[in-house]
Amino acid sequence: MRLEHIKDRSAPAPDNGRKRGLAVDALGLIIAVVVTAASVTDTAIGVRLLDKVVEHTPTVTRAWVDAGFKHDLGIHGAVLGVDVEVVKRSDSKPGFVPVAKRWVVEQVNGTLMLHRRLVREYESRPESSVSRTLWASAANLVRQLTGTSTPSWRDPT
Template sequence: DQGFKDEVLIHGALLDIDVEVVRRNPADQGKGFVPQPKRWIVEQVNGTLMLHRRLAREYDHRPDTSASRVYWASIANMTRRLTEPAPTWRDALELAT
């Protein structure tokens, strides 16, 4: 959110974390909803991770256990993307034209 960008930058600097704020393109003003490129990717990744049952709620007490579950879910997502064939809807679109 653009309203909290200064607070986030200050908090990140206190924790010695580099924070990058993606700025809106002035040409997109007034065009309605235009997702920011990097934000869209982050939301996409978080959405696919939430499809894993153990990540939808926080059941673990130790942060390293939670982090390992995120790694396992990411590995599962990437493996599925690399090994499965292309979605069937792509073939259907080509046949329809």
């Protein structure tokens, strides 16, 4: 009986996972990054992203999000003056079908994963993880501007 009582009062196990939320423009340039604990809902991340986007880029009037975001994000966007549109995938086509408006952020996520420090969460603070994401994005932009290819880590022979 006493063990159960102590067990009930013990703190929950720490959650070491992280989620990264990105807001990108139509060209794939990062507007805002939010890194949170993995337990934070997608809608809460979306609200933080919208706040950052409006703060840093007040000319944004429309945002496309996937179906994982709830109706509350649309309400928050309306308060901020941003039209939030949910882009759903086709139910009639099985398998992976790229959706044009959502595909840009997926491409950015894919190119960011080419950077070793972003594949796993090595940073102890979320702010450091945001900085790493922005540095990786800058490196990708430099590669695009100079016309160099992304590193492949394969033996050229």
